Amino acid sequence: MKVQVLQNAEIYTGDPSRPWAQTLAIAAERVVALDQEAARWEDAPGAIVTDMEGATIIPGLIDSHLHWMWYTLARDELALRDLTREELLQQVAQKTAEVPPGAWIQGRNWDQNLWADDRFPTAAELDSVAPRHPVVLTAKSAHAVVANSAALHAAGITAETPDPAGGALGRHADGSPNGMLFEQAMQLVLAAAPEPTLDEVITALRGAQEQLLAVGLTGIHDMDGAPAFAAFQALHRTHTLRVRVVKYVWQDALEGVLAAGLRSGSGDDWLRFGGLKLFADGALGARTAALCAPYEGEPENVGLLTLEPAQLLDIARRAVVGGVALAIHAIGDRANQLVLDTLAAVRPLDQSLRHRIEHVQLITPADQPRLAKLGIVAAMQPIHAPHDQLMAERHWGKRTATAYAWRSLLAAGTVLAFGSDAPIEQFDPLLGLYAAVTRRHEVNGAPDAAGWHPEQRLDLAAALHAYTWGAAYAAGMETYLGLLKPDFLADLVVLDRNIFTLPPAALLAARVTQVMVGGKWQWGTLVS
Template sequence: MNTKILTNCKIYTFNPQQPIAEALFIQDGRILAVGNRSDISALADRNTIVEDMGGQVLLPALTDAHIHMLEYGHSLQRVNCETSTRAECLQRVQDRVEQTPAGQWVLGHGWNHNIWPEGSGDKTMLDVFSLQHPIYLTHKSLHSGWANSAALQLAGIREDSPNPEGGVFQRDANGQLTGILLEGAMRVVEAAIPHPDQNACVHALSLAQKSLLSFGITCVHDFDPWDTYTALAAMQDDHQLSLRVMKGIPLPNLDEAIAIGLKSGQGSSHLRIGWLKLFADGALGPQTAAMLAPYEGSTSTGMLFLQGEDIVEIGQKALPHGISLAVHAIGDRANHEIINGYAQLDEMGLLQKAALPARIEHVQLIDPQDIPRLAVYGITASMQPIHAISDRHMADRYWGKRSEFAYAWNSVAAGGARLIFGSDAPVESPNPYWGIFAATTRKPLDSQEKLDGWYPQQCLSVADALAAYITQPHRIAGQSGKLGVIQKDACADLVCFKSDPFKIAEADFVDLLPQATMVDGEWAFNHA
């Protein structure tokens, strides 16, 4: 029996019956008692490890409720294209080409032409570096890609190739391929990239896990391809999986999931089945998010992949088998269509068939008339606050005054919907304290602004932002009372800080990092 006492600390329990404590008693990874120092110290015997926390602050560990964990792990090994200029991005690509044997792929992630003074790139800028290396760089949004001629050739994309379903091979004014691929067109190039074997996937997931634990994150809701599950299961079998992962099911794997009897919420304490992931539209950056009215200065309304009746059709197939739905939606039309679909499923009595509530991923722009409908149909809004401070200038440019209801956390919460937060890493950093800063200020991370943030009426309190990372994700996952709280019989998943997150200035969240992270009563990360 492994017993441990953490004492001389300030504990925010997130248990309204006992909000503050000074010490806790842990046995075999579970919390057995929470209270004052003297009462908890009296529980010790000669085998109990007593750790004096030196006045530090403890909270329940955090959850990233929307992440692409394998892609994040891979991104840690790829060219970092998140630069302020196109020239800097190209220099990084050239440096990697020079270090890479001819014939091998050069992969990168994070470019964003919307913030580059030079604008978007094309294949010729990459061809300059090499025609012997296929080069492929994913946009920050993961909804467009940039390839050189060698990559296009390996993918079988020619000048006369028609656009694939749900995607576009971008062409210039002369009808020539630019090397920019939108939405489904990305899959054509990605299919030509050698698939990493399980060892490579495990390595990438291990890198991601190490990074996430350093942020005090012990649980994630993952939406990567299904083969990620196989690698995670291998890590679990080898006792290498410290994180608690809820693994989403991609739509192409639905039939397989039904055939083998997978159900949302099913699994072990560290690897459970999550939601069926669908895509209703694209993204703001490439203007493929589906809109009720055209983008500012344009006739385009983006790309709508699923309408309400499609959601109903898929729900009729998945929900009776206990598989819950989570649908990606950025634009106001996409959100409207999803809510319409969920409303019909609710009226049919199908939303209640699965153990986990229906979700919309991102909810980046929503018609104000649709906000109260989220609560009416029990829809969870899964949002990523850091998107707001990254996207605010694009949103103003392409959505104009509609941005009043972009990233509208406060309106969504006030409307009664459940609100959970994540990062969408590697689209953004998984640092949740940057997310809390964004949610409470709506200002850039490097902001010197003394004025209010962008549409400040949508700001949340620190307490509400923390709840969206700590308690709410476990409530919708059916783990309330077990995780996201420090109380008797809960798992001992904790995060430790030198500074008090409830007392620091909002600007200090930008630099806030944990001292240590505990999973199942053991320290999984310690700041050396």
């Protein structure tokens, strides 16, 4: 049994009963002792003793909500983040010169809310620069796409194409499609685009693990669909997983999951089945998040429910009876209310399951205490708050007083599990921690020194808890993951400074120097 002792360190354990230590002993994959008890392990046969030279060590960070396959594959697509409408069209035009006519052009992360003219892009605009290539570009929210005429034609979309359940096509006054597709309608055109092979997905996921480790992520909860699950299983079989993965699948996989008897928690500490990811509504950026009252300045728009209440309840009931936990996307207050009602109805069927609401971006004061009462995890992404501020104020108005309400939810007893929603946002957890404790944009400090709705700021310990133990709790792993204490898995991150003794701005300057997962150095100068 391999024994390691890390000494002369500032170790934040995350354990409220013993938050700090100076020495940590590890045997095989787990922490076995702290401080004086740990020092005794230095005499174990073959023990490796490492002087950490005063470095700060924290528990391994877990991103509880990202789309890793989507991120890795999107690196080969047009990067449209922060571009103007004109710059977007220039990027598309340039790409047409690089690929043969008829080849698909795809891109991601455009955001019309940043444009001087914030209307959605159109097929006609794309046609003007790419008449001979099918083009489909996904919005930053991932809840809308714009396609040109060639892509619409390839997908068989015409004026006669009906809006699918839970989705809508943008249309001209005569009913013909204008190129925009929202929510479930997106699949009409995305299904016509070429799909990556399993080998391509495996290669992309394997290589990109280095990026996760480099920012201190020792685990992820992946929200992509079944193809990603197959790729992660291939990496697991070949012992090339370097971070822990909790995998959720989408609604289209439910029947297969139930038929196979796959239950939440199946797997091991490296690859674990989390449950079923469902969507109750859309997103703020696309103005499809389901609201109790209309969007500001749009009296007819209350967003979209992507599943009707009876349908959501039926799917949830079948999943829970089959032992499958639910992770349900809900952004608007109406959607959060519906999801809470649904989970309240199905929870008695199996109270051992860890259900979660993904995002919880806008929730009424009356609904805030319900998550804790029902034992529902709030899986939230702190970086959304400062990045969404202007958009939220424009479309939700005074309702933003109860938006991104981390402090209120925590005060009510809710378990928070933090993540990034990458590639919609960056997956660096230090940026997420900064957003959680300041409610400020990391680039320009907006809105001011106090932060946006500063009453919802968290202290660093609470924010870090949501990135460690809270994320472990969401996956049912909290009894042995997320803290640095005896019998817990030795997942840890070494930082170049003590983020607890410095101002919050230090989070933006801090750097990860080493990362250990399961007692093995996976990244940095001490790689095993």
